[in-house]
Amino acid sequence: MKKGYPVKLLKETLKFTLSVLVLSVLVFGMSRLAPGDPLYAYYGERVEKMSVVEQEQARARLGLDEPLPGQYVRWFRGAVHGDFGISYQYKTDVKEVIAARIGNTLLLGGLGFFLVFALAPLLGIFCAWREDKAVDRLICRIGTVTSCIPEFWLSLLLLLVFAVWLGWLPSSGAYSVGKEGSLADRAAHLILPLAVVVLGHLWYYAFQVRNRLLEEVRADYVLLARMKGMSGRQVLYRHCMRGVLPSYLSMMALALPHILGGTYVVETVFSYPGIGTLAYESARYQDYNLLMVVSLFTGTLVILCNMAARIVSERIDPRMRARGGVDGGEVRRL
Amino acid sequence: MDLSHCNAAPGREFFFGTDALGRDIFSMIWHGGRISLLVGVLATAISTVLAVLVGSASGCAPAWADGVLMRLTELVLSVPGLLLTVFLQAVLGGTDAFCLSVVIGLTGWMSMAKVVRTEVLQLKNTDYVLAARCLGGGFFHVLFRHMVPNFVPSVLFMAVMNVRNAIVAEATLSFMGLGLPVETVSWGSMLSLSQDALLTRSWWTILIPGVFLAGTLLCLTNLGDYMRKSASKRHSNLK
Numbered sequence: 001m002k003k004g005y006p007v008k009l010l011k012e013t014l015k016f017t018l019s020v021l022v023l024s025v026l027v028f029g030m031s032r033l034a035p036g037d038p039l040y041a042y043y044g045e046r047v048e049k050m051s052v053v054e055q056e057q058a059r060a061r062l063g064l065d066e067p068l069p070g071q072y073v074r075w076f077r078g079a080v081h082g083d084f085g086i087s088y089q090y091k092t093d094v095k096e097v098i099a100a101r102i103g104n105t106l107l108l109g110g111l112g113f114f115l116v117f118a119l120a121p122l123l124g125i126f127c128a129w130r131e132d133k134a135v136d137r138l139i140c141r142i143g144t145v146t147s148c149i150p151e152f153w154l155s156l157l158l159l160l161v162f163a164v165w166l167g168w169l170p171s172s173g174a175y176s177v178g179k180e181g182s183l184a185d186r187a188a189h190l191i192l193p194l195a196v197v198v199l200g201h202l203w204y205y206a207f208q209v210r211n212r213l214l215e216e217v218r219a220d221y222v223l224l225a226r227m228k229g230m231s232g233r234q235v236l237y238r239h240c241m242r243g244v245l246p247s248y249l250s251m252m253a254l255a256l257p258h259i260l261g262g263t264y265v266v267e268t269v270f271s272y273p274g275i276g277t278l279a280y281e282s283a284r285y286q287d288y289n290l291l292m293v294v295s296l297f298t299g300t301l302v303i304l305c306n307m308a309a310r311i312v313s314e315r316i317d318p319r320m321r322a323r324g325g326v327d328g329g330e331v332r333r334l
Numbered sequence: 335m336d337l338s339h340c341n342a343a344p345g346r347e348f349f350f351g352t353d354a355l356g357r358d359i360f361s362m363i364w365h366g367g368r369i370s371l372l373v374g375v376l377a378t379a380i381s382t383v384l385a386v387l388v389g390s391a392s393g394c395a396p397a398w399a400d401g402v403l404m405r406l407t408e409l410v411l412s413v414p415g416l417l418l419t420v421f422l423q424a425v426l427g428g429t430d431a432f433c434l435s436v437v438i439g440l441t442g443w444m445s446m447a448k449v450v451r452t453e454v455l456q457l458k459n460t461d462y463v464l465a466a467r468c469l470g471g472g473f474f475h476v477l478f479r480h481m482v483p484n485f486v487p488s489v490l491f492m493a494v495m496n497v498r499n500a501i502v503a504e505a506t507l508s509f510m511g512l513g514l515p516v517e518t519v520s521w522g523s524m525l526s527l528s529q530d531a532l533l534t535r536s537w538w539t540i541l542i543p544g545v546f547l548a549g550t551l552l553c554l555t556n557l558g559d560y561m562r563k564s565a566s567k568r569h570s571n572l573k
Binding site for chain 1: 525541
């Protein structure tokens with residue numbers, strides 16, 4: 001590290017701001033250039049009965065008659081002041097619409113992420129320790145099968161078995177009407193979606209940990225440690241895990257937006273009131289302001305997590321810093 | 335289409351039963367499989383070509399161009415996939431299998447491009463590439479004779495996985511009503527009727543297309559794993 005810490009921090013912040021800015025321009029342009037009339041989102045089927053003059057008036061009121069750059073500047077001015085406009089479909093402030101739902105998504109995605117984060121290394125170590133034994137093979141087989149099942153179909157299957165046939169668990173929503181405060185009711189609604197999120201992602205990461213560990217186990221330092229008299233278990237936990245940890249942490253940083261994105265499909269199947277259903281609706285019905293905020297939320301998350309992944313792996317593994325980043329910095333010859 | 339036999343359970347007349355529109359699931363499975371596989375392969379072909387082009391261009395280009403290309407890739411990666419799909423679909427303006435493959439192909443090349451770039455960056459610093467350059471080998475000669483054969487295995491593995499992802503994407507999109515319409519029979523669009531099937535308890539409309547879908551995906555995964563495993567086998571030092 002030749003440069004000082006503040007310089008680096010400034011550079012990262014600048015990069016982040018620039019990325020978010022370009023992202024907002026991109027999403028803005030894309031959503032407006034796509035065909036479809038946002039008036040439908042606002043007025044529904046009534047649009048067809050409105051006269052041309054009325055439609056023009058409605059457009060002017062919503063600020064949709066300006067040229068695109070003008071619209072963007074106006075949106076941007078509002079956005080930096082914390083005003084993201086109103087949702088055409090819900091006719092209230094976008095922030096209110098999102099605030100009512102973001103808790104549900106964060107609960108589902110966050111809990112799912114935490115479970116995957118905690119269980120994947122355990123399962124990975126368990127399998128690596130018993131490499132090519134019957135248990136390992138069995139778990140690998142089951143894992144491959146579960147990772148092959150599309151999430152939406154797994155949701156349907158679980159719904160069919162637990163909600164329709166057995167009738168144990170509720171089939172949709174985040175809580176029953178009239179029981180908003182009840183914790184048990186919440187949990188009952190959360191079990192199936194959470195199961196899908198965890199099952200859909202767990203094996204991929206556990207398998208990565210297992211494979212990295214198996215590579216690590218073949219290194220020469222393991223032989224040395226064994227000769228010093230350490231037990232295999234000690235070597236595995238003290239040395240091999242340390243080698244795997246940086247790549248695991250950066251992998252998990254990249255997994256966060258992936259798992260949150262995965263909840264979107266699950267939310268739609270379970271009609272779970274979260275950001276996912278919002279994203280789907282707003283993209284489908286040209287609810288511009290809502291779409292912008294939802295997209296910026298996910299996009300920012302992706303950018304932040306990418307940065308976190310890079311920084312984490314540089315912090316933990318000094319070799320990365322010496323080489324100047326995860327990739328790049330190689331000598332260029334060709 | 336036979337409305338007098340809608341939602342019939344599997345039996346002697348209809349091996350896999352019929353769906354809510356009175357269509358025989360047994361024949362739709364075979365017919366729909368063609369579309370699902372076609373979308374998978376076509377989308378992968380598009381995304382693979384794009385990924386290899388962007389990846390190797392970025393790997394061989396001067397540092398600033400490489401930076402721009404990679405930032406661009408990351409940017410596309412951070413636009414929500416759903417929005418990108420809806421947008422591309424609206425631009426292409428069609429809902430047939432071909433358009434859907436293009437959409438899925440255009441949204442699925444980014445991670446593969448990164449892998450190709452990393453491979454190219456590593457390869458071009460090897461001694462044999464230097465030697466080939468010293469012997470007077472031109473850029474394209476080095477690229478095709480020395481580099482492509484080296485990154486083909488990892489690209490092949492990713493391509494097989496991409497076929498899998500494309501099939502899942504098609505099924506998920508069709509299921510959500512964003513992909514193929516109900517009239518175009520594929521495994522995904524067959525499952526789009528499953529919300530109603532949950533209410534009428536006709537389990538076969540949900541179970542059977544899904545089993546075929548998951549089975550196909552499992553086969554593709556095994557194929558990919560085999561390709562990856564045949565690359566390296568060494569002995570454990572732990573025990």
